[in-house]
Amino acid sequence: MSITTKQEMFERELQKLYHAEIEILDLHSDLATAAASDEVREIFDGHETDTVEQIDRIEVMFEELDLEPRERGSPIMEGLLAEKDEFIAEVADDDLRDLDAISIGMINERLEITLLDRLIMLADELDVPSSVVEYLKKNRDEAQVALSRMQQFLEERRSR
Structure with a gap:
């Protein structure tokens, strides 16, 4: 399928995000273990x-956009999962296990x-409901908090 509109690109990226979040549940569990x-x-x-909660929000976004919740894989995400398996x-x-786990988590x-x-x-350029934009921003804020927590771990480790 060729992407010819911003709407199609938005839908593709939402599907990729949905897939990534579902994979992240297993990824984080594996990294914790x-x-x-x-x-x-x-x-x-x-x-x-x-x-x-992020997955739940994405499912609500699909519903508000009158789209069927569908996952779309990404070579980048698949590569990250392969990196985790190798680690x-x-x-x-x-x-080194802790360093590698945190590094993979930060990439994610x-x-x-x-x-x-x-x-x-894309949402800012399209006519999507403001609630969808708010859900996207909330998910982004939570991802930034998780990244900051991982960065803080590395900074504390360096100062030991």
Whole structure:
């Protein structure tokens, strides 16, 4: 399918975001399990409730836009999942496990923020309900908080 309108692009990106959020539930669970420290486990476990709420908001967005909730995969997300699988299989050192888990989590949050920024930009140019824009902004804010928490972990680790 060729994308020829901003509306089609918006719908495609919303489907990609939906897929990413659903994958993030498993990704964070896997990263929490693979983490060596309780602190890193808590970072990922603590974001699960937010992710479920973000998925719920996306489903409401589909409904408000009179679209069927559909996922669309992304080569970027699939690559991140492959990176996570490689990390789990190969990294044995505890400090490196935590560093790799946090790094993968940060890549994920940056990807999510980028998808949301694109959707917000397109929504501003389209005639979408203001509630949809607010949901997108709320999801972006939560992704930014998660990213900041991971960055704070790295900063604290550097100062030890």
